[in-house]
Amino acid sequence: MTASQMSLGLFIRPAGFSVAAWRHPGSQPDANVNFGHFVDLARTAERGCFDMLFSADGLSAETVGGRSSMHRMSHVVWIEPATLLAALAAVTTHIGLVCTASTTYEEPYSIARRFASLDLVSGGRAGWNLVTTANPAAARNYSLDAHPPKADRYRRAREFVDVVVGLWDSWDDDAFVRDQASGVFFDPAKMHALGHAGEHFRVEGPLNVARSPQGRPVVVQAGASEAGRQLAAETAEVVFCATPTIEEARAFYADVKRRMPAAGREPDELKIMPGIFVTVGRTEEEAHQKRALLQDLIHPAVGLGLLSKHVGLDLTELDPDGPFPELPQGHDKIHLYRAQVVSDLAKREGLNLGRLAILFADGRGHFEVCGTPAQVVDAMEAWFTTGAADGFNILPPVLPASLDDFVDLVVPELQRRGLFRERYEEATLRGHLGLSVPKRGVRPIPRPGPAGQAEQPG
Numbered sequence: 315m316t317a318s319q320m321s322l323g324l325f326i327r328p329a330g331f332s333v334a335a336w337r338h339p340g341s342q343p344d345a346n347v348n349f350g351h352f353v354d355l356a357r358t359a360e361r362g363c364f365d366m367l368f369s370a371d372g373l374s375a376e377t378v379g380g381r382s383s384m385h386r387m388s389h390v391v392w393i394e395p396a397t398l399l400a401a402l403a404a405v406t407t408h409i410g411l412v413c414t415a416s417t418t419y420e421e422p423y424s425i426a427r428r429f430a431s432l433d434l435v436s437g438g439r440a441g442w443n444l445v446t447t448a449n450p451a452a453a454r455n456y457s458l459d460a461h462p463p464k465a466d467r468y469r470r471a472r473e474f475v476d477v478v479v480g481l482w483d484s485w486d487d488d489a490f491v492r493d494q495a496s497g498v499f500f501d502p503a504k505m506h507a508l509g510h511a512g513e514h515f516r517v518e519g520p521l522n523v524a525r526s527p528q529g530r531p532v533v534v535q536a537g538a539s540e541a542g543r544q545l546a547a548e549t550a551e552v553v554f555c556a557t558p559t560i561e562e563a564r565a566f567y568a569d570v571k572r573r574m575p576a577a578g579r580e581p582d583e584l585k586i587m588p589g590i591f592v593t594v595g596r597t598e599e600e601a602h603q604k605r606a607l608l609q610d611l612i613h614p615a616v617g618l619g620l621l622s623k624h625v626g627l628d629l630t631e632l633d634p635d636g637p638f639p640e641l642p643q644g645h646d647k648i649h650l651y652r653a654q655v656v657s658d659l660a661k662r663e664g665l666n667l668g669r670l671a672i673l674f675a676d677g678r679g680h681f682e683v684c685g686t687p688a689q690v691v692d693a694m695e696a697w698f699t700t701g702a703a704d705g706f707n708i709l710p711p712v713l714p715a716s717l718d719d720f721v722d723l724v725v726p727e728l729q730r731r732g733l734f735r736e737r738y739e740e741a742t743l744r745g746h747l748g749l750s751v752p753k754r755g756v757r758p759i760p761r762p763g764p765a766g767q768a769e770q771p772g
């Protein structure tokens with residue numbers, strides 16, 4: 315990748331990003347349990363030279379919408395993604411494999427081990443998307459009475475990353491001599507215990523996985539609040555974000571990168587990759603027809619259920635032909651901003667509640683583009699060249715159909731304009747993203763405090 319080329323991730327959800335994807339003729343209705351389907355997707359993405367497959371994850375069955383719509387949701391079950399990506403490592407050769415894992419409900423030793431192992435089995439293609447977990451329902455599956463407050467989740471996350479990165483540095487690259495004649499398997503001087511004792515974790519180390527091919531798997535982050543942005547600036551090498559307009563994307567981009575020097579980091583050590591919900595057709599008319607077809611498949615109750623969750627109001631019993639309701643006084647802070655954005659949009663565009671819900675259910679707060687390959691690439695180029703994005707996470711509405719469209723129609727146009735690679739030139743995810751291999755013992759990801767790189771003790 316050159317600095318003038320963008321990075322692309324493929325966001326994998328079983329049938330596609332749209333809530334109605336599984337009903338679409340271009341999807342695989344049994345995708346949630348169909349490993350062969352994911353193999354095909356991974357191979358298509360690799361044919362399109364994508365930097366990485368990117369998997370979100372949750373720790374509870376997504377039963378969004380209550381009684382009126384939850385049985386219509388296909389995201390309710392699927393294959394645990396770290397297992398899925400490890401299996402996909404064996405049937406792919408170049409594409410990166412990024413998996414989400416929670417800093418709230420997991421232990422750092424397990425995460426360090428899982429991702430170092432994914433890096434080993436894939437030959438240096440692993441990335442860890444660290445999230446503090448959005449869905450409070452996880453608490454009830456992990457023996458907690460309540461989901462911890464956001465501030466606590468982010469404090470734990472910060473220490474969590476330090477421990478994971480420290481564990482990934484447990485072994486020098488040449489620690490394992492495996493000298494059959496002398497019987498010496500490893501050099502103890504090249505093994506480094508961590509000895510971490512902090513607010514949330516006590517972890518002795520060393521890790522029982524050797525240093526991985528990338529030195530450390532790539533650290534990805536998703537979480538957009540003040541605390542989330544600060545965590546990203548201090549620790550992440552890729553950020554996945556949801557920014558619906560170029561103005562919001564530029565503001566987010568500038569804000570996160572502006573925080574980096576104070577954390578002792580250069581802005582180009584972090585790639586910002588917003589989601590983009592793309593519908594492409596050979597003609598503009600075809601693209602809009604495709605989008606309308608998919609929107610027609612969104613059951614009204616599903617749209618209302620999703621919108622209810624997003625804005626923190628139960629809209630499911632309201633008349634879909636009526637207006638979006640006035641926000642109650644003192645509406646809860648977590649949802650207030652989103653609720654206001656949605657309410658303003660409805661008023662501005664004169665949308666009734668049902669139509670608003672359908673539109674929202676499509677891209678769910680991500681950047682949406684619908685048009686010809688040239689129109690889609692015009693939009694991506696504008697974001698990429700004006701400080702809104704270093705690349706994109708492609709959210710295909712329907713899988714495999716929308717991925718096939720993207721690889722056959724959009725990728726060639728990106729390549730023709732020199733904005734994307736024509737073939738893989740590197741073997742690792744770091745290589746694809748243009749990120750350097752971290753030196754063991756040196757933390758390019760410093761703990762908060764004085765700026766600059768800190769040597770980590772033996």
Ligand SMILES: Cc1cc2nc3c(=O)[nH]c(=O)nc-3n(C[C@H](O)[C@H](O)[C@H](O)COP(=O)(O)O)c2cc1C
Pocket residue numbers: 369370371372373414416444445446447448449464536537538539540541542543554555556
């Ligand atoms: C673009 C984006 C993607 C996310 N993906 C996940 C995910 O896959 N699983 C999850 O549990 N949480 C996910 N989260 C939630 C965050 O981890 C976080 O808990 C939540 O967004 C609240 O923090 P924030 O206000 O800083 O965004 C995501 C958040 C964003 C912004």
